[in-house]
Amino acid sequence: MFSSSSSPPWLRTVSLGVGAILASVFAFILFSALAALLRGVEWEFFGAVWSPREEKFGLLPMIYGSLILSFSALALGWVLSLGCCCTLRGLGPRWLAKILLTSLRFMTAIPTVVYGFAAVFLLVPVIRSAFGGSGFSWLAAAVMLALQGVPAMTLTMDGALQSIEEQTSLTAAALGLTPVQHLTWVVLPASKKWLLSSALLGYGRALGDTLLPIMLAGNAPQFAASPLESLRTLTAHIGLTLSTGAGGGERSSLLLAGGLLLVNSMIVSLTARALAGRGPAA
Amino acid sequence: MEFCVSLRDLSVSFGSRQILKGVNVDFPCRKVTVLLGRSGSGKTTLLRSINRLNESFDGYRGYGTGRVFLDGVLRPISGSGSLPLSILRRKVGMVFQSPNPLPLSIGKNILLPLALVAGKEGEEGKDAMKKALEEVGLWREVSDRLDRPASSLSGGQQQRLCLARALALTPEILLLDEPTSSLDRAAGRRIEELIFSLRERYSILMVSHSLSQAQRLGDYFAILTEGTLNGLLPASELPHGAEAETFIANLL
Numbered sequence: 373m374f375s376s377s378s379s380p381p382w383l384r385t386v387s388l389g390v391g392a393i394l395a396s397v398f399a400f401i402l403f404s405a406l407a408a409l410l411r412g413v414e415w416e417f418f419g420a421v422w423s424p425r426e427e428k429f430g431l432l433p434m435i436y437g438s439l440i441l442s443f444s445a446l447a448l449g450w451v452l453s454l455g456c457c458c459t460l461r462g463l464g465p466r467w468l469a470k471i472l473l474t475s476l477r478f479m480t481a482i483p484t485v486v487y488g489f490a491a492v493f494l495l496v497p498v499i500r501s502a503f504g505g506s507g508f509s510w511l512a513a514a515v516m517l518a519l520q521g522v523p524a525m526t527l528t529m530d531g532a533l534q535s536i537e538e539q540t541s542l543t544a545a546a547l548g549l550t551p552v553q554h555l556t557w558v559v560l561p562a563s564k565k566w567l568l569s570s571a572l573l574g575y576g577r578a579l580g581d582t583l584l585p586i587m588l589a590g591n592a593p594q595f596a597a598s599p600l601e602s603l604r605t606l607t608a609h610i611g612l613t614l615s616t617g618a619g620g621g622e623r624s625s626l627l628l629a630g631g632l633l634l635v636n637s638m639i640v641s642l643t644a645r646a647l648a649g650r651g652p653a654a
Numbered sequence: 655m656e657f658c659v660s661l662r663d664l665s666v667s668f669g670s671r672q673i674l675k676g677v678n679v680d681f682p683c684r685k686v687t688v689l690l691g692r693s694g695s696g697k698t699t700l701l702r703s704i705n706r707l708n709e710s711f712d713g714y715r716g717y718g719t720g721r722v723f724l725d726g727v728l729r730p731i732s733g734s735g736s737l738p739l740s741i742l743r744r745k746v747g748m749v750f751q752s753p754n755p756l757p758l759s760i761g762k763n764i765l766l767p768l769a770l771v772a773g774k775e776g777e778e779g780k781d782a783m784k785k786a787l788e789e790v791g792l793w794r795e796v797s798d799r800l801d802r803p804a805s806s807l808s809g810g811q812q813q814r815l816c817l818a819r820a821l822a823l824t825p826e827i828l829l830l831d832e833p834t835s836s837l838d839r840a841a842g843r844r845i846e847e848l849i850f851s852l853r854e855r856y857s858i859l860m861v862s863h864s865l866s867q868a869q870r871l872g873d874y875f876a877i878l879t880e881g882t883l884n885g886l887l888p889a890s891e892l893p894h895g896a897e898a899e900t901f902i903a904n905l906l
């Protein structure tokens with residue numbers, strides 16, 4: 373009662389309005405995805421072949437592409453972020469931590485397209501000359517998605533680590549633990565939940581990213597078996613198909629793809645919240 | 655008189671503020687010495703200069719000499735000839751003003767320092783943990799939930815856990831910084847009884863805000879006034895009852 377009366381009426385109206393708009397967008401996407409699914413039984417949306425000319429609109433290669441790309445990018449990015457965190461929290465020399473923090477802050481401000489651009493001219497040729505092929509591959513996209521995710525993941529992880537470190541450093545020191553022992557045996561285990569929820573958020577971001585997969589993954593609607601092969605993600609698929617003008621089955625498949633992405637990110641953010649909510653207060 | 659800690663002209667400042675101003679004192683072995691003083695007089699700082707915990711803070715500067723008697727040898731607290739930091743802190747256990755369990759399970763709170771600092775792992779570690787928990791009367795209360803978070807214990811239980819954690823590392827000196835100040839009466843009494851039972855095996859330096867508690871437990875008293883401390887007062891020289899209060903109040 374106290375808190376509701378302390379927020380001005382216009383603020384409540386605005387937040388209600390924004391909430392309603394968001395809810396209707398979500399509802400629209402989910403309903404059209406459902407409708408597409410029901411109407412398009414003959415289009416085999418969960419089939420393995422995408423070939424609009426043959427009237428085959430299978431999304432399975434894209435679902436597969438999205439999942440393996442975001443998982444691999446997450447695995448790489450999460451390990452890198454953890455390494456960065458440990459460096460920031462005193463495992464590395466101080467000057468390195470300072471440089472790292474500055475560059476991470478700087479990296480958060482770089483637009484995604486710059487990452488893509490840099491990779492096209494730097495990373496892709498390296499992959500091409502080292503392993504053959506075109507270089508536009510699962511590997512190129514995964515590396516850049518991982519790098520792009522590192523700053524945000526590191527800074528969220530580090531927030532949790534720092535608060536636990538501050539709460540416990542004197543206790544650990546009084547027991548005779550060295551700062552490194554303190555970090556590895558007390559701070560990291562105690563921040564398990566945050567490490568996990570930052571991984572979930574990183575996964576959600578990697579799954580939702582469109583530009584990097586479009587620019588780097590090669591976009592072949594196929595089941596990539598090796599990191600050097602090309603793949604297409606759901607997001608890239610939506611972007612590409614929409615821009616070439618789509619109708620009928622193509623359009624319906626896009627609505628379904630959007631619905632799948634939305635459901636996935638809803639699950640991710642709900643899980644992340646449930647995890648963070650259960651932890652001790654930071 | 656044998657002493658466990660000897661401080662000479664000990665001064666400590668943080669930044670430009672001098673907290674301890676030339677403390678001279680010898681704390682006796684295997685006795686309870688109670689540190690009395692106003693809030694902010696530097697009692698915690700004095701305890702922390704014995705296990706070098708002040709060094710964890712920014713702006714710390716220390717002068718003078720301190721020596722500890724550990725393992726039958728008198729050594730400087732810091733500088734050449736001193737013990738490695740983690741061994742010093744293992745031998746000089748500390749219990750803080752408010753309970754400070756690590757955000758781990760009850761068992762891990764004791765097992766982890768045992769493994770990392772004392773090198774006792776596996777069964778050896780578990781035995782040492784059990785012994786320490788029994789010593790503080792906590793074993794029966796927690797033996798079936800050692801893997802639950804330490805934060806699930808009550809304040810008094812947490813403080814006994816912290817005491818057990820220090821005892822498990824087989825210290826010779828115990829620094830107790832107002833160990834009962836954040837507890838209710840009954841839990842505080844419990845800790846007092848514990849301290850009383852430990853007094854013959856450990857050299858105990860204890861800060862207390864309560865004069866009656868100090869009188870119940872102390873063999874000696876040290877009175878810190880605005881960062882200075884000179885000598886000890888044996889319990890026998892302290893007047894009894896209400897007189898003691900005015901006597902101490904005059905000294906503070």
Ligand SMILES: Nc1ncnc2c1ncn2[C@@H]1O[C@H](COP(=O)(O)OP(=O)(O)OP(=O)(O)O)[C@@H](O)[C@H]1O
Nearest residue numbers: 668673691692693694695696697698699700711712
């Ligand atoms: N790390 C620090 N940095 C700066 N000042 C400090 C630090 N630790 C203590 N002080 C200052 O030193 C003075 C003495 O602090 P200390 O904690 O030793 O007092 P105390 O006698 O234990 O008080 P209390 O009875 O309230 O616990 C205080 O004025 C405090 O502000």
Ligand SMILES: [Mg+2]
Nearest residue numbers: 697698751831
């Ligand atoms: Mg204090």
